[in-house]
Amino acid sequence: MAEYSAFSLLKNALTGNKDWKPAWRKPDPKASYDVIVIGGGGHGLSTAYYLAKEHGITNVAVLEKGWLGSGNVGRNTTAVRSNYLLPANTRFYEHSMKLWENLSHDLNYNVMFSQRGCLNLAHTPAQLDDFARRGNAMRHLGVDAGLMTTAEIARLVPALDVSATARFPIVGGLMQRRAGTARHDAVAWGYARGADRRGVDIIENCEVTGFLRDGDRISGVSTSRGDIRARKVAVAVAGSTGQVMRLAGIDTMPIESHVLQAFVTESLKPFINTVLTFGMGHFYMSQSDKGGLVYGGDLDGYNSYAQRGSLPVVDEVMSEMLALFPGLARVRMLRSWGGVCDMSMDGSPIITTGPLPGMYLNCGWCYGGFKATPASGWCFAWTIAKDEPHDFNAPFTLDRFHRGLVIDDKGQGATPRLH
Amino acid sequence: MLITCPYCGPRDVIEFTYQGDGNRERPQPASQDLDAWNAYVYDRLNPAGDHNEIWQHSGSCRAHLRVVRNTLTHEISSVAFTRGDHKVAARHKAEGKS
Numbered sequence: 001m002a003e004y005s006a007f008s009l010l011k012n013a014l015t016g017n018k019d020w021k022p023a024w025r026k027p028d029p030k031a032s033y034d035v036i037v038i039g040g041g042g043h044g045l046s047t048a049y050y051l052a053k054e055h056g057i058t059n060v061a062v063l064e065k066g067w068l069g070s071g072n073v074g075r076n077t078t079a080v081r082s083n084y085l086l087p088a089n090t091r092f093y094e095h096s097m098k099l100w101e102n103l104s105h106d107l108n109y110n111v112m113f114s115q116r117g118c119l120n121l122a123h124t125p126a127q128l129d130d131f132a133r134r135g136n137a138m139r140h141l142g143v144d145a146g147l148m149t150t151a152e153i154a155r156l157v158p159a160l161d162v163s164a165t166a167r168f169p170i171v172g173g174l175m176q177r178r179a180g181t182a183r184h185d186a187v188a189w190g191y192a193r194g195a196d197r198r199g200v201d202i203i204e205n206c207e208v209t210g211f212l213r214d215g216d217r218i219s220g221v222s223t224s225r226g227d228i229r230a231r232k233v234a235v236a237v238a239g240s241t242g243q244v245m246r247l248a249g250i251d252t253m254p255i256e257s258h259v260l261q262a263f264v265t266e267s268l269k270p271f272i273n274t275v276l277t278f279g280m281g282h283f284y285m286s287q288s289d290k291g292g293l294v295y296g297g298d299l300d301g302y303n304s305y306a307q308r309g310s311l312p313v314v315d316e317v318m319s320e321m322l323a324l325f326p327g328l329a330r331v332r333m334l335r336s337w338g339g340v341c342d343m344s345m346d347g348s349p350i351i352t353t354g355p356l357p358g359m360y361l362n363c364g365w366c367y368g369g370f371k372a373t374p375a376s377g378w379c380f381a382w383t384i385a386k387d388e389p390h391d392f393n394a395p396f397t398l399d400r401f402h403r404g405l406v407i408d409d410k411g412q413g414a415t416p417r418l419h
Numbered sequence: 420m421l422i423t424c425p426y427c428g429p430r431d432v433i434e435f436t437y438q439g440d441g442n443r444e445r446p447q448p449a450s451q452d453l454d455a456w457n458a459y460v461y462d463r464l465n466p467a468g469d470h471n472e473i474w475q476h477s478g479s480c481r482a483h484l485r486v487v488r489n490t491l492t493h494e495i496s497s498v499a500f501t502r503g504d505h506k507v508a509a510r511h512k513a514e515g516k517s
Contacts, residue, residue, distance in 0.1 A: 240467075242463070242464075242465035242466070242467075243467050251464060252458070252462035252463055252464055252465075253462070253463065253465065254461045254462060254463070255463060255465055256439075256440070256463050256465050257465055257467075257490070301437050302437040302472070302488075303440075303465065303470055303472065303490045304490050304493065305467045305490050305491050306490070306491060306492070306493060310420055310432065310493075312431075312432060312433045345460075345461045401457065401460075401461040402453075402454075402457040402461065414460050414461055415439070417437065417439070
């Protein structure tokens with residue numbers, strides 16, 4: 001019987017809810033493991049989960065510097081989509097979408113995945129042509145996509161200003177119906193519990209301070225809770241990638257760390273029932289089940305590890321929201337926060353063996369890491385277990401930049417702040 | 420965040436355009452050293468702490484500036500014109516330094 005079910009809910013309700021087990025243990029680190037995963041965020045936890053579930057590797061530790069899910073997995077705007085242009089990205093994110101579609105059942109944990117659609121608004125005929133091209137590229141690879149007319153958009157999102165006199169008139173949009181949102185904390189907790197129940201040790205408040213070597217080979221890590229040895233050490237630390245790789249003696253990476261802000265308003269009655277993106281700037285919004293509008297915009301635009309943003313970007317994001325929804329002018333913003341994003345040089349991730357023997361690297365998620373959580377862990381686990389990439393992540397190498405094989409979906413070049 | 424332009428004085432960050440990492444060294448235009456070009460285009464130190472970076476005061480005097488800014492606190496410890504850079508490079512060359 002599943003640990004969480006209607007029956008167990010009823011049974012525990014009748015016995016005073018005293019018999020629930022914690023979702024994961026708090027073990028002390030052992031002296032050695034088969035695999036150490038550095039980073040207890042979404043990607044690290046899903047990697048551990050799929051190592052145990054798909055490859056039978058359960059002697060695994062996940063090391064987290066803070067508390068579980070304190071980084072970007074709890075700081076994103078929860079959107080899940082696979083509407084990319086380039087085949088490498090489309091295939092990878094579509095694999096992620098398929099894992100999302102069964103994730104709550106797979107984990108026996110409700111991640112509240114809601115396929116409410118993701119609508120990219122077009123404001124010029126040229127932009128709509130570009131969206132049609134991307135939609136066709138998606139459909140060519142078996143991903144759902146469809147163009148919407150202004151009248152259809154007005155029916156779907158009545159609050160939107162679709163008039164010809166709007167500041168940026170809407171001429172149509174590209175819709176992916178299977179896209180949507182998920183409860184971000186539940187994703188971290190669900191993967192943590194799934195990994196823990198299969199024998200993985202999740203060790204919080206354990207900061208990696210250096211790497212242990214056996215000749216050339218990485219053979220473990222030194223941490224704030226002592227040395228831990230492992231045959232394989234996997235790094236999945238997002239914005240801290242440069243810092244952790246420096247501990248291993250690698251000073252430069254094709255990564256810059258930038259801060260991205262997100263915002264939530266007070267709770268409203270149902271207002272929008274899809275994930276909406278603005279085409280004349282950089283703005284995206286959805287509504288949480290609690291009723292708050294969750295939204296964000298551009299990076300602050302300069303290197304930062306601060307996990308907090310600056311006011312000019314707040315101003316810009318609010319003005320973009322009001323360009324779409326003048327009616328929201330009196331709604332109060334409740335909270336804002338920032339996360340440190342590992343911006344790669346082409347806007348695409350890195351999931352690879354190396355760069356040192358015994359080491360495996362997962363980074364470069366820019367600000368699209370949340371939707372990738374299942375496939376990132378799935379592909380990384382495959383790469384760690386088999387010492388070679390799966391077809392889905394084979395293009396996402398570290399040396400692709402120096403070999404001229406970049407995967408630049410936006411065509412932006414090596415300017416990480418613009419991806 | 421305020422940046423103190425050596426020409427205009429303290430101004431809001433919205434007047435400035437970020438031009439990225441100032442540690443990178445551009446190879447000579449005729450150079451065929453692929454590793455050096457790749458390193459220039461793609462590789463970053465990305466420090467958590469003091470970062471040497473280039474900004475342009477695009478909303479005012481349009482001077483290019485070399486700024487040392489802490490990426491953890493956003494505190495700025497020095498601002499100078501980049502136009503002095505080539506003089507420093509020329510002097511290093513004359514003195515036989517790289």
